[in-house]
Amino acid sequence: TGDTTLDVGFVNTASCQSEITYIDGDAGILRYRGYPIEQLAEQSSFLETTYLLIYGELPSASELEAFDQRLRRHTLLVEDMKNFFDGFPRDAHPMSVLSSAVSALGTFYQDSHDPHDAEAVEISTIRLLAKIPTIASYAFRKSQGQSLLYPDNDFNLVENFLWMTFGQPTEKYDLDPDLAKALDLLFILHADHEQNCSTSTVRLVGSSEANLFNAISAGIHALSGPLHGGANSAVLNMLGQIHRDGGDVKEFVRKVKNKEQGVKLMGFGHRVYKNYDPRAAIVKKTAHELFEKAGHNPLLDLAMELEQTALEDDYFVERKLYPNVDFYTGLIYESMGFPSNMFTVLFAIGRLPGWIAQYREMINDPATKIGRPRQVYIGESARDYLPAAQR
Numbered sequence: 359t360g361d362t363t364l365d366v367g368f369v370n371t372a373s374c375q376s377e378i379t380y381i382d383g384d385a386g387i388l389r390y391r392g393y394p395i396e397q398l399a400e401q402s403s404f405l406e407t408t409y410l411l412i413y414g415e416l417p418s419a420s421e422l423e424a425f426d427q428r429l430r431r432h433t434l435l436v437e438d439m440k441n442f443f444d445g446f447p448r449d450a451h452p453m454s455v456l457s458s459a460v461s462a463l464g465t466f467y468q469d470s471h472d473p474h475d476a477e478a479v480e481i482s483t484i485r486l487l488a489k490i491p492t493i494a495s496y497a498f499r500k501s502q503g504q505s506l507l508y509p510d511n512d513f514n515l516v517e518n519f520l521w522m523t524f525g526q527p528t529e530k531y532d533l534d535p536d537l538a539k540a541l542d543l544l545f546i547l548h549a550d551h552e553q554n555c556s557t558s559t560v561r562l563v564g565s566s567e568a569n570l571f572n573a574i575s576a577g578i579h580a581l582s583g584p585l586h587g588g589a590n591s592a593v594l595n596m597l598g599q600i601h602r603d604g605g606d607v608k609e610f611v612r613k614v615k616n617k618e619q620g621v622k623l624m625g626f627g628h629r630v631y632k633n634y635d636p637r638a639a640i641v642k643k644t645a646h647e648l649f650e651k652a653g654h655n656p657l658l659d660l661a662m663e664l665e666q667t668a669l670e671d672d673y674f675v676e677r678k679l680y681p682n683v684d685f686y687t688g689l690i691y692e693s694m695g696f697p698s699n700m701f702t703v704l705f706a707i708g709r710l711p712g713w714i715a716q717y718r719e720m721i722n723d724p725a726t727k728i729g730r731p732r733q734v735y736i737g738e739s740a741r742d743y744l745p746a747a748q749r
């Protein structure tokens with residue numbers, strides 16, 4: 359119709375210009391603000407990468423220290439928010455609790471909702487970065503029937519999240535530095551990925567000038583689906599099922615190729631990467647290092663066999679399907695002690711700086727307009743209404 363172009367799933371449509379993240383899907387390249395993901399994974403921290411994404415440059419040592427201290431002062435949730443967690447059923451999915459709690463959080467800070475007030479956006483940024491790990495750990499503790507722990511601001515952001523998730527009120531928490539470092543690395547790898555489904559959602563919601571809390575809450579919902587952030591737990595379920603069925607990888611790949619009951623190889627394929635996802639390569643290496651220390655995991659062997667079988671199979675070769683970031687993350691999260699319904703929540707904590715950076719870029723871009731895609735109408739042409747007795 360007219361000059362409207364049909365582009366289902368926005369495969370070819372750029373919705374914005376952005377300076378944040380660069381991806382070359384054919385070459386398997388990912389950079390945040392120009393820095394290769396491999397260098398950030400090796401040398402940076404999640405805190406520093408968060409600063410980089412949001413403010414555009416790596417911080418000096420004193421800027422990083424000030425940012426860290428500021429976040430530590432905002433980790434506490436307003437006490438009334440705690441009642442909120444009591445309202446959910448014990449088996450509520452923590453992603454739903456997280457997104458609901460983030461919109462609820464916004465109601466306590468209604469004086470900082472104006473997206474065009476830079477100070478309001480800044481304080482909302484700090485509050486979300488500092489409080490979402492607290493909310494995420496509370497969603498987990500409620501599902502376990504455990505008491506909620508106050509943040510301990512001697513810990514940094516990631517350590518604090520581990521303490522609030524796994525600590526016990528009556529015992530001194532023995533933080534495992536290897537675990538904290540591995541989780542920090544996984545958060546760096548998830549921190550931004552340009553205009554994916556959840557980030558586009560954050561931008562679309564924000565383009566109506568909705569406040570940052572509501573835009574982030576919408577992004578969390580978008581991330582919850584198994585084709586996006588939910589893939590990490592879907593991979594672990596898939597590996598468990600193959601293991602229980604006797605570990606026949608070739609039989610599973612045959613089912614995928616024949617598209618039997620719509621079965622997919624979860625953790626494989628990507629809209630943009632038509633090559634090895636550079637994040638997956640780093641996660642795979644980390645998984646090996648961790649399991650070397652923690653002990654042999656049969657599901658890791660199965661995952662590697664599955665990867666190898668798929669990479670040598672014409673179906674996957676022709677379609678350029680490679681492992682994505684989620685193929686190995688579930689195995690690591692499980693070994694850290696997280697139940698599978700928390701995996702996507704971990705993705706959300708990692709992606710938060712990217713969502714915030716993209717929201718801020720959008721709000722400050724004079725070219726921004728409210729997002730409003732068109733459609734190609736294929737329904738009935740005009741027809742006359744008939745009263746019910748005549749139909």
Ligand code: CMC
Binds near residue numbers: 554677683
């Ligand atoms: N297993 C089997 N076949 C696949 C897979 C897969 N994982 N992924 C794509 N295909 C096939 C698909 O059936 C299609 O085949 P055909 O041409 O015969 O119809 C072809 O490859 C092209 O796929 P598509 O569905 O058109 O690709 P897309 O860009 O729309 O979808 C995707 C991308 C990530 C949703 C998809 O690859 C998928 O569903 N993967 C499994 C879920 C997953 O791992 N998601 C995590 C993505 S990375 C983390 C994140 O960003 O959230």
